Amino acid sequence: xxxxxxxxxxxxxxxxxLALASCSSDASGDADPSDGSPAAExxxxxxxxxxxxxxxxxxxxxxxxxxxxxxxxxxEVTFLELxxxxxxxxxxxxxxxxxxxxxYDVVWGDVVWTSEFAARGWLEPxxxxxxxxxxxxxxxxxxxxxxxxxxxxxxxxxAALLFYRSDLIDTPPTTWAELREDCAIAEENDMQCYAGQFxxxxxxxxxxxEAITSAGGSFLSEDGTSVAVDSPEAREGxxxxxxxxxxxxxxxxxxxxxxxxxxxxxxDGSTLFLRNWPYVYTAASEEGSEIAGKFDMxxxxxxxxxxxxxxxxxxxxxxxxxxxxxxxKDWVEWMQSDEAQRVLVSVMNQASVRTDLYTDPEMVEVxxxxxxxxxxxxxxxxxxxxxxxxxxxxxxxxxxxxxLQGDVSVDEAITNMAADLExxxxx
Amino acid sequence: MSLITxxxxxxxxxxxxxxxxxIREKDGRLAFWLVVPSLIVLTIVIAxxxxxxxxxxxxxxxxxxxxxxxxDNYANALxxxxxxxxxxxxxxxxxxxxxxxxxxxxxxxxxxxxxNRAFRGRGLLRASVLVPWAIPTAVAAVLWKWAFDPNGxxxxxxxxxxxxTGAEGPxxxxxxxxxxxxxAPFVALLVLAGLQIIPEDVYEAARLDGATAWQQFVRxxxxxxxxxxxxxxxxRLLDALRMYDLPAIMTGGANGTTTLSVLVVQSSxxxxxxxxxxxxxxxxxxxxxxxxxxxxxxxxxxxxxxxGVRTPRKKDSE
Numbered sequence: 231x232x233x234x235x236x237x238x239x240x241x242x243x244x245x246x247x248l249a250l251a252s253c254s255s256d257a258s259g260d261a262d263p264s265d266g267s268p269a270a271e272x273x274x275x276x277x278x279x280x281x282x283x284x285x286x287x288x289x290x291x292x293x294x295x296x297x298x299x300x301x302x303x304x305x306e307v308t309f310l311e312l313x314x315x316x317x318x319x320x321x322x323x324x325x326x327x328x329x330x331x332x333x334y335d336v337v338w339g340d341v342v343w344t345s346e347f348a349a350r351g352w353l354e355p356x357x358x359x360x361x362x363x364x365x366x367x368x369x370x371x372x373x374x375x376x377x378x379x380x381x382x383x384x385x386x387x388x389a390a391l392l393f394y395r396s397d398l399i400d401t402p403p404t405t406w407a408e409l410r411e412d413c414a415i416a417e418e419n420d421m422q423c424y425a426g427q428f429x430x431x432x433x434x435x436x437x438x439x440e441a442i443t444s445a446g447g448s449f450l451s452e453d454g455t456s457v458a459v460d461s462p463e464a465r466e467g468x469x470x471x472x473x474x475x476x477x478x479x480x481x482x483x484x485x486x487x488x489x490x491x492x493x494x495x496x497x498d499g500s501t502l503f504l505r506n507w508p509y510v511y512t513a514a515s516e517e518g519s520e521i522a523g524k525f526d527m528x529x530x531x532x533x534x535x536x537x538x539x540x541x542x543x544x545x546x547x548x549x550x551x552x553x554x555x556x557x558x559k560d561w562v563e564w565m566q567s568d569e570a571q572r573v574l575v576s577v578m579n580q581a582s583v584r585t586d587l588y589t590d591p592e593m594v595e596v597x598x599x600x601x602x603x604x605x606x607x608x609x610x611x612x613x614x615x616x617x618x619x620x621x622x623x624x625x626x627x628x629x630x631x632x633x634l635q636g637d638v639s640v641d642e643a644i645t646n647m648a649a650d651l652e653x654x655x656x657x
Numbered sequence: 658m659s660l661i662t663x664x665x666x667x668x669x670x671x672x673x674x675x676x677x678x679x680i681r682e683k684d685g686r687l688a689f690w691l692v693v694p695s696l697i698v699l700t701i702v703i704a705x706x707x708x709x710x711x712x713x714x715x716x717x718x719x720x721x722x723x724x725x726x727x728x729d730n731y732a733n734a735l736x737x738x739x740x741x742x743x744x745x746x747x748x749x750x751x752x753x754x755x756x757x758x759x760x761x762x763x764x765x766x767x768x769x770x771x772x773n774r775a776f777r778g779r780g781l782l783r784a785s786v787l788v789p790w791a792i793p794t795a796v797a798a799v800l801w802k803w804a805f806d807p808n809g810x811x812x813x814x815x816x817x818x819x820x821x822t823g824a825e826g827p828x829x830x831x832x833x834x835x836x837x838x839x840x841a842p843f844v845a846l847l848v849l850a851g852l853q854i855i856p857e858d859v860y861e862a863a864r865l866d867g868a869t870a871w872q873q874f875v876r877x878x879x880x881x882x883x884x885x886x887x888x889x890x891x892x893r894l895l896d897a898l899r900m901y902d903l904p905a906i907m908t909g910g911a912n913g914t915t916t917l918s919v920l921v922v923q924s925s926x927x928x929x930x931x932x933x934x935x936x937x938x939x940x941x942x943x944x945x946x947x948x949x950x951x952x953x954x955x956x957x958x959x960x961x962x963x964x965g966v967r968t969p970r971k972k973d974s975e
Binding site: 317320321325346349351429430431483485486574616618620621624631653 | 720721738752756806807808820821822824906910911912923926927928967
């Protein structure tokens with residue numbers, strides 16, 4: 231089907247000219263790279279594509295796709311929604327890539343997958359000028375870069391916020407020491423002080439990474455080829471979490487919390503501080519929420535001042551096995567356009583990768599957390615960028631968890647973590 | 658004793674006369690052709706993946722290249738970098754299997770004995786016993802995850818304040834409870850089927866001879882239900898040794914609750930190491946195979962024979 235269409239288009243060059251002409255006249259803002267070049271060349275790799283994404287919890291992805299399809303009837307994007315579980319999504323992508331089938335022309339992926347997919351030769355390199363320009367957040371671009379080359383188009387981004395009860399706290403803490411002092415207020419009100427995500431899963435990697443990078447530590451060297459975690463800063467960061475657990479400042483039940491459980495503990499009014507992603511804002515301000523109007527958001531605390539968040543988000547990658555790479559590239563660029571990103575912020579309530587939208591009054595009205603989020607994003611640190619990300623994450627999780635459980639001392643945990651990371655990146 | 662022996666004489670012995678043999682041969686050929694499609698399907702869905710996984714386990718997991726590495730992946734799992742994980746997982750898998758199968762057998766036999774009595778509402782009891790068994794394991798795992806939540810029903814009922822899935826001991830207990838809840842009914846079902854073929858006359862005779870209830874249980878019920886019970890234990894053993902769903906969902910393998918299957922999935926899928934994962938899968942298969950083999954050998958279980966059909970040879974020897 232796709233093949234015949236492609237052949238038809240190559241043969242009838244005029245049809246392609248018409249299609250391209252119509253798309254360039256409709257595309258707003260973003261420059262279409264196919265503009266002005268000979269049609270015969272452009273017809274190569276142009277045609278319908280399939281976009282495989284994780285479950286679209288906002289329900290708004292079809293709206294974006296429809297916008298594109300109306301402008302580009304000859305280059306329709308088919309939306310293929312996979313599981314809600316990132317692990318399952320990843321499995322589907324990996325199977326498709328391993329089979330070199332090209333069934334998924336564009337895949338969406340957690341920012342930490344980009345390096346691995348790129349290293350395995352599964353992604354098509356992208357043009358940095360087109361998808362990683364000045365208007366895109368630097369931290370998001372960094373997450374899409376591997377070995378000096380941009381491999382994916384940053385689409386959504388995410389950084390953590392510290393949610394707190396503004397009815398009980400006047401000035402939010404900017405350091406861990408201040409936060410721990412405020413725990414007295416939690417005790418007076420018979421509440422838990424702080425909750426984050428400390429079950430042994432990817433969320434613990436994120437939380438431990440924030441504790442360690444906020445104290446000035448890091449896991450791997452810049453290029454991801456050597457281990458850097460064995461440092462006093464990393465020990466200090468992890469020690470802080472362990473102490474907070476020991477002294478009951480972190481809800482003891484948080485050792486089993488993933489995102490939702492921790493959000494619930496804040497939403498039911500029993501927790502003073504919560505570390506989570508911005509999406510909690512929507513649930514907390516909804517009508518009928520226990521804490522509507524009684525909470526606010528700020529950036530995460532650090533050791534001497536504001537801390538740094540781990541960077542979350544989604545990058546769009548073009549499969550190296552896609553038949554219609556040109557359309558796939560055009561489309562991921564369009565997904566970064568002002569037009570598409572406004573839908574992302576206002577309808578999907580997700581964080582844009584476009585820097586200018588964070589101060590756009592229209593957007594701030596829809597999502598009041600944008601200024602805080604921008605600050606958090608500016609200081610955000612990507613999780614280690616390495617093709618062996620999953621093994622690296624497992625090494626971080628398991629050792630941090632052992633320290634939080636009190637099974638090993640912080641000193642030992644960091645030493646073991648360094649050894650495990652060494653093995654993880656050795657392949 | 659004579660009563661018991663006569664019970665086993667259900668199958669009339671056939672003499673090897675001409676026409677009968679013809680029919681048998683025809684039956685045999687028909688049976689062969691009827692089984693062929695199943696064999697083909699089994700080869701495709703079982704033998705091929707098993708062989709492929711073994712072949713893959715002999716190759717490395719590098720990015721781009723997958724060189725032939727022979728037994729390196731196995732060495733790595735058994736005494737190399739991965740050995741701590743592998744043996745921890747094996748230890749937990751066997752501990753979990755031993756404890757849960759023992760509990761399931763005790764509870765299952767108890768349930769079967771109760772269900773076998775004649776009383777009002779027996780049908781309802783038998784049906785309700787089956788409910789946990791009918792629930793998919795993954796769903797049961799989610800239910801128990803909620804139940805063992807710090808604010809869950811278990812803490813509410815007991816008045817404890819325990820973070821069940823937050824430490825090694827309680828996590829293990831939680832997973833075992835969930836498994837026993839789910840599969841004790843399976844044991845009960847098989848044992849009940851075994852109980853039902855014991856005729857009431859046997860007990861009547863025993864009572865006339867003055868046997869106590871305990872003596873009846875040990876001398877009559879247990880020996881007669883033994884075949885069904887052993888098959889139930891064998892099935893549960895195999896099932897528990899390849900446990901994946903409960904720990905994967907309830908703890909994610911944290912707190913020392915990583916079973917061999919969880920480890921296989923973690924290595925092959927999350928960490929994209931099909932070679933190493935293949936080696937782990939093969940080792941897991943071997944461990945389970947050896948365990949089942951020893952069980953069958955030591956207890957002289959023959960699943961087919963004990964499901965009710967006695968071979969003539971056995972009967973002759975009695």
